[in-house]
Amino acid sequence: MESRVVRRFLGFVLFFVAFLLTGLIALESSGGGTGNTLHDAYRIVAMFALNGDWAFEEGPVLRGMSFIAPLATVIGIVELLGRSVVAKLNRDWKLLRMRRHAVVFGLNKESLLLMEGISKGRRAPRLIVVGEAAGEDEQLALSRIGAVLLEDFGTDELFQQAMVDRADVLISFIPDTDEAITLLTRLDGYLSGRPKKRPPLDLWMRIDNPKLGDQLAEYFGYGHLQERLHPRFFSLEETSARRLWRSWPLDSAAEAQGQDQLHLAVYGFNRLASQIMVEAVRQSRPSPDAPMKITLLTDDVEEAREKLSAWRPGLKNCAEIDVRKLPFHRTGIANDDYHCLPEGATAHVVCHEDATASAATALSLRRLLLMKPNGTPAEEPRRLNAPIFVRFERPTGIGQLLSGDQGTDDDHISSWPDGVETFGGYDAMLSGDMRDPLEPTVIDTAREAIARHIHLSYQLGVNEAAKLHEGGQVTPAAERSWQTLAPEFRDSCRHAADHLWTKARTIGSRIIAEPGWRSDLNLGADATGRLTRMEHQRWTHERFLSGWSYAEKRVDAAKQHPLLRPYEELPEDARKIDETLVARMGGALRAAKLSVRKEHVVGITGHRLGTDRPFDKAHVRALLIEAFCRLKAEHPEDAVTLLTPLATGADSLAAEAARAAGVPYTAVFPLPFEASRRDYEEEEGGLNTFLNLVAGAERVIELPLLYGDLADVAPDATGVSEARDHQYALAGGYIARRCHTLLAVWDEEPARGFGGTATIVGWAKEGTVPADYALESPFTPPEKPAEIVLISPTA
DSSP states (O other): OOHHHHHHHHHHHHHHHHHHHHHHHHHHHOOOOSSSHHHHHHHHHHGGGGGOGGGGSSSSHHHHHHHHHHHHHHHHHHHHHHHHHHHHHHHHHHHHHHHSEEEEESSSHHHHHHHHHHHHHHOOOEEEEEESOOOOHHHHOOOOOOTTTEESSOOOOHHTTTTTGOEEEEEEEOOOHHHHHHHHHHHHGGGGSSOOSSSSSEEEEESSOHHHHHHHHHHHGGGGGGEEEEEEEEEEHHHHHHHHHHSOOOHHHHHHOOOEEEEEEEEOHHHHHHHHHHHHHHHHHOOOSOEEEEEEEEEEEEHHHHHHHHHHHGGGEEEOOOEEEOOOBTSSOOOGGGGGGGGGOOOOOOSSSSSHHHHHHHHHHHHHSSSSSTOTTTOOOOOOOOEEEEEOOSSHHHHHHSSSOOOOOHHHHHHHOEEEEEEEOOHIIIIIIOTTTTTOOOOHHHHHHHHHHHHHHHHHHHEEEEEEHHTTTOOOOHSOEEEEEETTHHHHHHHEEEHHHHHHTTTTTTEEEEOOOOOOOOOOHHHHHHHHHHHHHHHHHHHHHOEEEEOOSSBBBEEEETTOGGGSSHHHHHHHHHHHHHHHHHHHHHHHHEEEEEEEEEEEEBBBBTTTSSOHHHHHHHHHHHHHHHHHHHHHTTTEEEEEETTTTTHHHOOOOOOHTTOOEEEESSSHHHHHHHHHHHHHTTTHHHHHHHOOOOOEEOOOSOOTTTTSSSOOOOOOHHHOOOOHHHHHHHHHHHEEEEEEEEOOOSSSSTTTTHHHHHHHHHHHOOHHHHHOOSSSOOOOOOOEEEEEEOO
C-alpha cells in the first residue's frame, strides 16, 4: 500500500506542476498576465477552489483549465473519502455473512502463511485479522484468502466487532511477549460476561521461549481462565522439531545403520537445538539396551551447559549428554577438527541461527563424513555417513538451494540435496501441509482430537485400575473433563498423541489418512507387552522433561510421583492404565479420522543394465505393475510399500511400476547419493530419470559406508570395486531382511559375482542374512522367510 500511495502522491505533484506551468504560459501568451508571477500563480491555483470565472475571457486553454481544476478537486475528495467508505461497507458486509470464523491477532508474514493454510483446509472458517494497517503485499494476500482486517487491537469494541465470543478459535501471532500476555488478560476480561454454558474458547498463542510457555501454562493465575479460555502456548521451534522427527524418525535411522544405541549429534546451541533434543527423546523408540546419547557441539561449552540446565533440567534423566567444543568457521568445520566429530552418530542436526553458517557447517560435515581428511592419523576412527539435517526458516536463497524439490514431473530435474536434508521451513509449518493431518503444524487439529481421546482412555484406565483394589483412588486428572484439565496434563496427552506414530512403527504398521477405514489392530500378547512398556517409558521421560521427580507419595504441586520407576516395579493397577491406552490406539486415531494399517513390505532385486544378460525393459515394467496390483488385491487390509536401491535396471523399473500402481516406495542407497547419481549419468536422460525417481520417493535411506570411503566405492579403470560390491550386497541384505515379498527379476542363472540376484534370493528365501550384511540392531524386525515372486527379464 505504501508504494501505491507514494506513486499517487508523485502523480498528483507532477499534475499540479504541469497544470501551473501550463497556466502561466497561457497567461503570458494571451497577454492576460499581471507581470507578477506569484500573483498569476495564485490565480491559477485558485481554480481548484472553483474560483476560475476570470479565465473564460483569457483564451481556450485557460477556459479548459477552469473546468479541469474543479473536476480534479471533486475526484480527489471522492477518492479520499469514497474508498474508505466502500472498504468499510465491504468489510461490514463480510462480517455480517460470517457463520464460522477464526480471529487472528497480529499481521505479519508468519500469520499470513498460517491463514493461507487455514483457508485451504476442508470446511475452512472465515478469517478476521486484528492488527496494524497492512502494506500492499499484505493487502493482496488478505484479499486472496478472503480475510477481513480490523486495525489495532485490545478494546472491547474491537473484540465485539470481531465477534470474538463466537469464534471457532483465537490465534495470536503477536511477536512481543508482553503485548501477547496483555491481549490474553483483555480477552479474559471481555469474555467474563459470556454465558457460562458455552464451552471455553481455544486461544493459540505464539511464545518463542518454550520454558516461559510452560511456566505460563502452569501459573496458578491462569486457573480461572479455564471457564472462558484455553490458552495454548506454542513455538515454531517446537513445531519444527516435531515435524523433523515425524518425517525422519531417529530409531529408523539407527535401524538402517545397524546401531544398538540412538546417538544424536547437534551442532550449535539455541532454543531450536534444545527443542530438537527434547522431541528426539519424546518421539523415538529407545533401545532396550542403552539410553539415548546426545552430543552437543558448540564453540562455548560452559554457556551451553548453563542454558541447557536452565531450559531443560530434566533432559539429563532421559539421555546421556556430552557437550564438547567444536570451533565453527565461515567455511564450515575445519579438517583439523575431524577428531571432534562424534563416533557412531545416528543423525546430525545443524541449528545455527545464521543460514550461511548452517549451510557451511552442513556441507563441510558431509564432506568429512564421506572422506577422512588427508593427514588424519590412521588410528583415528572413520566417521560414517549418517544423515544430516539443517534448519532453514525461509524457502529462499541457501535454503532453496539445499532443499529437495518433491515435484516428479518427467520434464523436471529435482534439486534433491546431496545427502543434506532441510527442515523447519515456515511455509511448511504454517501452510504447506495444513491439509495433511499426518504432518504436524502449528494449529494441529488432528493432534488435538487424538489427545482428547487419549484423556478419555486414561480416565477409563484409571477407573478400571481402581476396581482392582477395594477403595482404589482415582487421580484428580482422571476426574476432570478435557475442558477443565490443567494445561500441563493436556500437553501430556498431546505428547502421547505424537508417540502413536512411534508405536505404529514398532509393530510394523503405518498411520494413514483414510477416515472410512476401520483400524482394528488385533494386537497379540507380545506386541501389547512391548507397547505397554514403551508407553510407560514415554510417560516417564515426558514427566522428567516437565520437571517431575520420583517420590513415594504423589504431590502435584511439588511435581513428585511414585510411578516414575521401571515398568517391572509398577503395581498391577498402574500397568492397567498403560494397557488401556495401548488397547485404545485405534479409537484415538479414528477420532482424528486416521487409521493404522500393517505394512506389507515388498523388496526388489534383479539384473542391472549394462551387463550381457538379456533384459527387456518394457516387458519387465509391465510385469512389475501387474505384480504390484496383484499384491494390493491379495493384501487389501495392509499398506503395500516398496524398498528399492534405485540402481539402473530392475530397481529403477520397480520404482516406476510402484508409482504407476499407487504404491509408495523408499529408496535404499547402497552408496552415497553423489556416487549413485554417477551411474545414471552414463546413459542419455538417465540423470533426469534418477533425480525424479529420488524426488518421488517417500523416504530416502543412505546405508553406511562400512567397506570403505567415497574413493573406495568408485570403480577402477576396469570397472571393478570390491568395496562397491560389498555395499550392494549390504543393500540386498537390508531389503531381504525386511521384506515380506521379494520381486526377483532373474533369469535363474547362478550369480556371476558377490551379492548378485541369486544370492539375495537365497537370503530372502531362507529368512537369514549373514551378519556382515544384515545391519542388525534392536530396532530390526524379526527374521522371517519372504515370498519370492520370479519375473523373467525377457518375454
